[in-house]
Amino acid sequence: MAAEAKSPDRLYQEFTKGIWKENPIFVQVLGMCPMLAVTNTAINALAMGAATAFVLIGSSFLVSLLRKFVPKEVRISTYIVIIATFVTAADFLLQATVPDIHRELGAFISLIVVNCLILGRQEAFASRNSVGYAVVDAIGMGIGFALALFMLGSAREILGFGSFFGHPLFGPNYEPWVVMILPPGGFLMLGMILLVMNWFQQRKSRSRETMEKAA
């Protein structure tokens, strides 16, 4: 297996697709549950993104390694047990290193287990590709997920608290937009981001059409 040819082009593609073209949150809209709940500040969002990426990379590696030995009938249960193992590790790791953030994220760390993004990647990619591709794909998806989380978290913190990573930005006269850090703000903010992305997408395809017509 080790001798399997790996074209650098394909590796690069698998890596970058997760960050933008197939971004797990903005394009595939997967793994929403943890992302909306913990993205009221940038630092929480970053911790959650890192933990999820860690679990994703670890389980993709293991699933891809074991893909020849796992019978098809029990594959989902096997994946879940593998994922749960890594989540438990991530949970203890965060508890030991950053106890404050761990307390704030609470049960949502454990809930990474049921993040559809992770199970989805195992089923759709890691179980069908060799270890190298699986890990690169997981790193790309993990970064894309963390990036989206961070974007959402920063936007909500800046609008809702008037601060960024806990540093006040606007001075004392800023009236915080409180709804942004409350649950509805999560839905509204993500909805708005998707709106803007749709708008860009449509504009791009429209300008391509006109260019084709002109040519």
Add this chain to the structure above:
Amino acid sequence: MVDLVWIFFGAALVNNFTLSYFLGLCPFFGVSSRLDVAVRLGLASTFVMLIASTGAWFLNSYVLVSAPYLRLISFIVVIASTVQFVEMVVKKASPALFQALGIFLPLITTNCAILGVALFQTNRGYGLAEGLVFAFGAGVGFTLALSLMAGMREEVELSDIPSVVRGTALNLLIAGVLSLAFMGFAGLFSNL
């Protein structure tokens, strides 16, 4: 007794699992395009929640006392087997519903609301009765949110909406407004 009533309303309305904890969003956006299917998925999830809650209580009290680090793995195994069981029952009892739910029936396993019930119940130290009431409330809240969403989406299907907004973006904005409305229930507790 009064406590149990509050646990129920707390889980169903004030801290609605879907709209204020963001749990169970995948089916919330995935299966909410038709009202009847949404209601049935909600009921199936409620049933799994009740079983999972009982299972979690049993595991916590008798099995996991000496090995708390196995909590997550054992919970998920209980949930996965319950879902398998529900899937078999639904397939036998109502093939039409089985078709309509499609991939989302096995995906109840990865519905965070169900694992969420088991975990929150453990973190808050609920006993068997409290846990069951909590799970039932969560299930009712989930079903309520899902059917409200489905009802609105059925209306939206027929209205004239700019193409930029169609799809997930609009669903998210609807969910945001619903979530705002549910925040009004927070007043239920402060008055007493």
